[in-house]
Amino acid sequence: MKTADLINRLTVDLKPVDYRRASRALGLAFAAGSLAAVAAICLTLGLRPDLREPHALGFLLLKLVFAAGVAATAFLLLLRFARPGQARRSSNLVAALPFVGIVLLAALDLYVTPGAQWAALIAGHAWPKCLVIIPVMAAVPYALMVLALRWGAPTDLWRTGALAGLLAGGVSASAYALACGDDSLPFVACWYSSAILMCGLIGGMLGQRLLRW
Amino acid sequence: MKRQEGALRLMMEQAQLGDATAYRTLLEQLSSLLRAYMRSKLTQMGRNVADAEDVVQEVLLAVHTRRDTYDPSEPFTPWLYAIARYKLIDHLRRSKMAHAEGPLDAAEAMSDGFDHTAVESGIDMEKLLATIPQHSQRVIRDVKLDGRSVAEAAAREGITEAAAKVRIHRGLKAMTVAIGGRLWREDR
Numbered sequence: 001m002k003t004a005d006l007i008n009r010l011t012v013d014l015k016p017v018d019y020r021r022a023s024r025a026l027g028l029a030f031a032a033g034s035l036a037a038v039a040a041i042c043l044t045l046g047l048r049p050d051l052r053e054p055h056a057l058g059f060l061l062l063k064l065v066f067a068a069g070v071a072a073t074a075f076l077l078l079l080r081f082a083r084p085g086q087a088r089r090s091s092n093l094v095a096a097l098p099f100v101g102i103v104l105l106a107a108l109d110l111y112v113t114p115g116a117q118w119a120a121l122i123a124g125h126a127w128p129k130c131l132v133i134i135p136v137m138a139a140v141p142y143a144l145m146v147l148a149l150r151w152g153a154p155t156d157l158w159r160t161g162a163l164a165g166l167l168a169g170g171v172s173a174s175a176y177a178l179a180c181g182d183d184s185l186p187f188v189a190c191w192y193s194s195a196i197l198m199c200g201l202i203g204g205m206l207g208q209r210l211l212r213w
Numbered sequence: 214m215k216r217q218e219g220a221l222r223l224m225m226e227q228a229q230l231g232d233a234t235a236y237r238t239l240l241e242q243l244s245s246l247l248r249a250y251m252r253s254k255l256t257q258m259g260r261n262v263a264d265a266e267d268v269v270q271e272v273l274l275a276v277h278t279r280r281d282t283y284d285p286s287e288p289f290t291p292w293l294y295a296i297a298r299y300k301l302i303d304h305l306r307r308s309k310m311a312h313a314e315g316p317l318d319a320a321e322a323m324s325d326g327f328d329h330t331a332v333e334s335g336i337d338m339e340k341l342l343a344t345i346p347q348h349s350q351r352v353i354r355d356v357k358l359d360g361r362s363v364a365e366a367a368a369r370e371g372i373t374e375a376a377a378k379v380r381i382h383r384g385l386k387a388m389t390v391a392i393g394g395r396l397w398r399e400d401r
Contacts, residue, residue: 007240016231017281085291153279155299
């Protein structure tokens with residue numbers, strides 16, 4: 001086909017479009033993914049029983065600030081990565097901030113704790129559970145984000161996929177925090193971070209295939 | 214490029230609102246911008262310049278189907294060239310795969326697009342031929358210079374027709390790479 005013919009075809013019956021559609025789709029997917037993750041945790045593991053205690057509540061909030069912070073920064077970056085030509089202008093390092101924050105807090109906590117207790121602080125009660133459940137529960141939010149990205153046009157598939165994975169991991173970790181009874185900063189810094197980063201890595205690798213257009 | 218940006222951006226905003234006239238002008242201007250871009254990229258990479266128009270059309274199509282991903286508060290040219298790069302890489306990946314799966318078609322396409330006059334005018338064919346393996350040289354000389362059929366050339370070499378096509382394809386490709394830089398400079 002000649003290029004002039006193609007242009008003729010494309011300009012016939014031109015419909016107005018809404019440039020906000022991609023962002024809206026991503027926002028909806030984010031919300032739906034969060035609901036799905038919370039519902040899944042409530043139905044399977046159940047909320048932690050000691051939520052009335054201030055200590056437990058405080059740690060829950062801290063975990064939420066970290067995990068939801070990861071999800072929120074990944075979401076803000078995704079809004080740009082979903083559109084061609086905007087990825088390079090955004091600073092990707094923002095995504096690392098929540099991780100740096102939690103690792104610093106954990107280091108401080110270890111500094112003031114005698115070395116003999118470190119192992120217990122880091123290992124907690126259920127680190128393998130944390131490491132398995134967060135990535136598994138991230139599957140649904142990730143799938144929703146990948147679907148929503150079809151309304152966008154990502155050109156850096158690895159990074160876009162990795163951000164979708166981080167977002168899903170953050171959402172999933174926030175939901176898991178509702179059930180998780182391990183209250184120590186080094187535990188969160190070690191296992192929550194690892195689980196979320198694993199989601200990002202898998203998300204990036206899958207993204208290269210799933211996000212093509 | 215800077216001067217174009219303002220005009221292109223305005224037309225794109227109009228097109229997003231459904232203005233077909235602005236959209237037509239935009240696509241026409243984009244196609245000439247993209248044509249220049251694809252030609253220079255393909256020659257730079259030593260690939261078949263005849264593919265440029267295909268990639269231009271792929272980008273125009275992508276601009277059309279994804280025209281709602283342009284945010285009017287952002288500059289337009291980075292949006293366009295991000296799509297152009299993405300589609301170019303996509304094209305290169307696919308044409309590489311096509312070579313691996315069906316070298317026969319690719320050999321034909323490659324020899325059709327091979328511009329003898331451009332080569333003969335400025336570059337010594339013998340010198341260029343000398344840069345590729347001898348068995349490819351003989352087949353290319355037979356088919357492309359002496360006008361024998363592929364079947365004849367294959368018979369003279371004692372190989373199958375398919376193998377002859379593969380040799381032609383590889384040889385021409387190597388020669389295209391060898392002259393790529395030079396043709397590109399002449400284009401400008």
